[in-house]
Amino acid sequence: MAIQKIDHPMIDFGLQSKESGKQINEANKYLPGGVTANIKYFEPYPLVMDKGEGARLRDVDGNWYVDYLMGFGSLALGHGNKQVIQAINDQFLKNGTLLFGTPHQLEIEFAKKIQQIYPSMEKMRYTNSGTEATQLAIRLAQVFTGKKRIAKFEGHYHGGYKEMLYSINPPLTESGDEETPNPVPESxxxxxxxxxxxxxPFNHLNGVEKLLQKHYKELAAVVIEPIQAGFIEAEQEFMDKLRELTERYHVLLIYDEVKTGFRSALGGAQSIYQVTPDITTLGKVIGAGFPIGLVGGRREILEVSxxxxxxxxxxxGSQGNGSAKDVLFHSGTYNGHPTILAAGLATIVELERSFEQILLYTNELRSGIEKIGRKAGLPLKTYGVxxxxxxxxxxxxxLRHYRDLQKTNTKLRKQLDFELMKQGIYTKPLNRYSISSAHGKAELLITLNAYEKACHHLKGGAGVS
Ligand SMILES: Cc1ncc(COP(=O)(O)O)c(C=O)c1O
Structure with missing residues (x-):
C-alpha cells in the first residue's frame, strides 16, 4: 500500500463549493468566524446549505448530500417530514396562535407521553435547549441537596456554559492521571x-468510587452522558455501581439524555441499563428540529420549582406561605411552546411506529462500512447504540472512554469525511452519524458506494497509521 503523509486532510473545496466559501466570507463580516455556533465551524470553511428534503441536504453550490448530521441528531424523521409539517399547521389552525403565554393542553399531553416512555420523569419542566435543561437540572440538584458542587465525566458534553465547560476534549498532556483526571478548562x-x-473517569469504577468517597459531602450531583458522546457505551456493571454509589453518598444522579433520548432506544439509555436516575434531561429529537429541552425526575426534586x-x-406564588428563597425560580417566555410541542409529539408518535426500521438501516449501514473498511485494509470500526x-x-x-478515543486516527477519519463529502455524503467532520426514518434503500446504496470510492482513494494515497 502506498503510504503518503498528508498534513492537511482538507480537500480543496474550490470548485465544488465556491459559493459556500463566498457566503462564509460574507457571513464573517457580521458573525464571528462566519457562524452562529462554534460547533458549526470547520476548516477550511463549513458548507452552507439551502435545502433539505427527506434524508438529503443541498448546498448553495447545488450539490446534494445524503445527510447524516441530521441537525446534530435532532431530526429523527428527516427533513420536512409530512406528519411534522401537518402537526405544525394543525396546531396553528386549531389554536389560532403560536404562543399563548399561558398554560395550554399540549403541555399536558406531551408530558404524559414522555412519562409513559420515561417513567423516571415523574414531574417535568420544559426549557428551550439542551443547555438550559442541564443548567436547570444542576440548579434543582443544588437546591434539593443543599450542596454546591457537581461531578462530570471526562469527555462528556452538557452544553456551552461556564460551569460545565471543562474536560470535554482535553489534551492528554493536561488531563493528568486516568483514575483521577484534572479539570481542564475548555473555553x-x-x-x-x-x-x-x-x-x-468514565467506565472506571475504582476512580469514581475514590472520587465520590473524597468529595461526596460537597457534591450535589453526578451528571453523565450514559452513552459517552452518544456512541461509547457504559458498561452495565459501571452503571449499576454508579447508581449504588450515588445513592449511598446522597448525591443525585443526572442522566443527560439530550443525545441518547429517543435514539439509543425510544426510552433512552436508562431503558437499556434499567437504571432509574434522579433527574433526566432531554432535548434534540423531542423538538423535531425546533429548540427545546426537558428536565424531569423524582417528584420531590422537581417540586422545589x-x-x-x-x-x-x-x-x-401563594403569598405569605414563604419567601422567594423557598422556590427554585425557573421561567422562560417560550417554555412549553405549542408549535414545538405539537411537532415533537408528532415525531414521538411516528418514531414509535418507525424506530425498528431506523435500527435496521443503521445496522446495515454499520456492517457495510466495516466490511468496506476491511476489504480496503482501513481500520474502520463503528461504535454506537x-x-x-x-x-x-x-x-x-x-473503545471504553475518552482516553481510548484519543488514541484513534482522527486524521484518517477527517480525510475520510472530506472524501465522502466529495462523493455526496455529509456529516460534520468527525461527527456522529444520526439515522432518520427518511433514510432508505437508495441512501444506503449511495452511502456504501461512496464509502467504496473514498476508501479506495485513501488506500491509494493517505497515511494510515
Ligand atoms: C448530551 C448533551 N447535553 C446537552 C447538550 C446541549 O444541548 P443544546 O445544543 O440544545 O443546547 C448537547 C448538545 O449537543 C448534548 O449532546
Whole structure:
C-alpha cells in the first residue's frame, strides 16, 4: 500500500463549493468566524446549505448530500417530514396562535407521553435547549441537596456554559492521571478556581468510587452522558455501581439524555441499563428540529420549582406561605411552546411506529462500512447504540472512554469525511452519524458506494497509521 503523509486532510473545496466559501466570507463580516455556533465551524470553511428534503441536504453550490448530521441528531424523521409539517399547521389552525403565554393542553399531553416512555420523569419542566435543561437540572440538584458542587465525566458534553465547560476534549498532556483526571478548562473565561466540577473517569469504577468517597459531602450531583458522546457505551456493571454509589453518598444522579433520548432506544439509555436516575434531561429529537429541552425526575426534586411553595420575583406564588428563597425560580417566555410541542409529539408518535426500521438501516449501514473498511485494509470500526453511531479509525478492540478515543486516527477519519463529502455524503467532520426514518434503500446504496470510492482513494494515497 502506498503510504503518503498528508498534513492537511482538507480537500480543496474550490470548485465544488465556491459559493459556500463566498457566503462564509460574507457571513464573517457580521458573525464571528462566519457562524452562529462554534460547533458549526470547520476548516477550511463549513458548507452552507439551502435545502433539505427527506434524508438529503443541498448546498448553495447545488450539490446534494445524503445527510447524516441530521441537525446534530435532532431530526429523527428527516427533513420536512409530512406528519411534522401537518402537526405544525394543525396546531396553528386549531389554536389560532403560536404562543399563548399561558398554560395550554399540549403541555399536558406531551408530558404524559414522555412519562409513559420515561417513567423516571415523574414531574417535568420544559426549557428551550439542551443547555438550559442541564443548567436547570444542576440548579434543582443544588437546591434539593443543599450542596454546591457537581461531578462530570471526562469527555462528556452538557452544553456551552461556564460551569460545565471543562474536560470535554482535553489534551492528554493536561488531563493528568486516568483514575483521577484534572479539570481542564475548555473555553476562554473558564478557570480552575475551586468551584469547577470534579472530573470523573468514565467506565472506571475504582476512580469514581475514590472520587465520590473524597468529595461526596460537597457534591450535589453526578451528571453523565450514559452513552459517552452518544456512541461509547457504559458498561452495565459501571452503571449499576454508579447508581449504588450515588445513592449511598446522597448525591443525585443526572442522566443527560439530550443525545441518547429517543435514539439509543425510544426510552433512552436508562431503558437499556434499567437504571432509574434522579433527574433526566432531554432535548434534540423531542423538538423535531425546533429548540427545546426537558428536565424531569423524582417528584420531590422537581417540586422545589413549584410556585405554590412561596412567593417569587414576580409574586406568582401563594403569598405569605414563604419567601422567594423557598422556590427554585425557573421561567422562560417560550417554555412549553405549542408549535414545538405539537411537532415533537408528532415525531414521538411516528418514531414509535418507525424506530425498528431506523435500527435496521443503521445496522446495515454499520456492517457495510466495516466490511468496506476491511476489504480496503482501513481500520474502520463503528461504535454506537440505536440510531446513532460513530466511525472510528483504530485497531483497538474496545473503545471504553475518552482516553481510548484519543488514541484513534482522527486524521484518517477527517480525510475520510472530506472524501465522502466529495462523493455526496455529509456529516460534520468527525461527527456522529444520526439515522432518520427518511433514510432508505437508495441512501444506503449511495452511502456504501461512496464509502467504496473514498476508501479506495485513501488506500491509494493517505497515511494510515
Ligand atoms: C448530551 C448533551 N447535553 C446537552 C447538550 C446541549 O444541548 P443544546 O445544543 O440544545 O443546547 C448537547 C448538545 O449537543 C448534548 O449532546
Amino acid at each position: 476562554a473565561g473558564v478557570e480552575v478556581d475551586g468551584s469547577e466540577p470534579i472530573i470523573l 413549584s410556585p405554590k411553595r412561596g412567593t417569587d420575583v414576580f409574586e406568582a 440505536g440510531s446513532i453511531f460513530n466511525v472510528v479509525c483504530n485497531q483497538e478492540t474496545n
